[in-house]
Amino acid sequence: MQSAFKHLALGSAVFLTALGAQAQSSVSVYGLLDLSMGSTKAPGGSSVKTVDSGKMTTSYFGFGGKEALGGGLSAVFKLESFMRAHTGAQGRFDGDTAFARSANVGLSHTDYGTMTFGRNTTALFVSTLMYNAFGDSFGYSPSIRHYFTSGTTTGDTGWSDSFAYASPTFGGVRFGLAGANKNSGSTVSNGGNWSxxxxxxxxxxxxxxxxxxxxxxxxxPVADTRTTQLGGSYDFGVVKAFAQYGEVENLSTPNTYKISGLGARIPIGAGALLAQWGQISPESGADRKTLSLGYVHALSKRTELYAVGMNDKVEGLSSGSGYSLGIRHRF
Structure with missing residues (x-):
């Protein structure tokens, strides 16, 4: 009997140790679905009525995890894939990689920051989405459209074959460094990136x-570009104001683009009014001015309805425009 109690105690200790180890590790599944109905007219183009995915935020799903290693050190990973929810297709477009949003693994320490390797989201994209009222909307944020879809900055919102370091916050201050290596013999790269x-x-x-x-x-070929961006926001309570200014130097062309943006988010009950204006002023070429207005209404912490309109003017072309009525759900 005493031997049986010893074996039971030993088994219980092993079981509790295993539970403790599991408690130090976590994996989550998450994502966002954004679907809308509306109309889009590119500057100089024709109006097209569509059902769209990702007009306010690109639809995606992901897996993320963290394992505590002790002494404030943790192993972390992310695997995140864009999708076109209106068709069920993977990626933002045909040919997009399976995990184009993020695919990385690394180490994080409470005192020393986080270093990850793989495909990492760029600091420029994060700064651009943080300091405009429409966030990361490729459909309606003038800032996102002017930096990432208007032929100014080269490079995607995420860099493959990259490393990224993010510091802890010291008295409100944080910093980061990142780089993407050239693949030896690759036909799709002609250099390396840094930020x-x-x-x-x-x-x-x-x-x-x-x-x-x-x-x-x-x-x-890849145009060699250097981008500098300053962004800021101030929350007055009754309104949150946003401002951005950046310059993109295309060293291959050469040409320089000055990109400005001003915006506001005004809370109203369970929702908010959004307004964002932006302008591209190139050294050579046509100016572009974009104004977006919208309203988002929260049904819960995870689900929002939205109505948005945009005017998009390129000098010398008929005005572009667009509107969307949609729903955005996080899970």
Whole structure:
């Protein structure tokens, strides 16, 4: 009997130890679905009525995890895939990679920050979405459209074959470094990328400065561009104001683009009014001015309805426009 109790105690200890080890590790499944009905007219183009995915936020799903290793150190990973929810297709477009949003693994320490390797989201994209009223909307944010879909900055919102370091916050200040290596013999890259960023956030004030140099992308040839962006916001309570200014130097063309943006988010009950204006002023070429207005209404912490309209004017072309009525759900 005593032997049986010993075996039972030993088995219980092993079982509790296993439970403790499991408690130190976590994996989650998450994502976002954004679907809408509306109309889009590109500057100089014709109006097209569609059902769309990702007009306010690109639809995606992901897996993320963290394992505590002791002494404040943890192993972390992310695997995140874009999708077109209106058709069920994977990626943002045909040919997009399976985990184009993120695919990385690394180490994180409470005192020393986080270093990840693989495919990492760029600091420029994060800064651009943080300091405009429409966030990461490729459909309606003038800031996102002007930096990432208007032929100014080269390089995707995420870099493959990259490393990214993000510091802890020191008295509201944080900084980061990132780089993407050239693949030896690759036909889709002709150099390496790097970026550096510093930010501040305390109370109602937030600001960031990002500098990045791009020589590598998923296309050949890749224009060599250098982008500098300063962004900031101030939350007055009754309104949150946003401002951005950036310059993109295309060293291959050569040409320089000055990109400005002003915006506001005004809380109203369970929703908010959104307004964002932006302008591209190139050294050579046509100016572009974009204004978006919208309203988002929260049905819960995870589900929102939205109505948005946009005017998009390129000098010398008929005005572009668009509107969407949609739903955005996080899970």
């Amino acid at each position: 550096a960023n510093v930010g501040y956030g305390a109370g109602p004030v937030s600001a960031s400065l990002v500098i990045q140099r791009v020589k590598k992308d998923g296309a050949t």
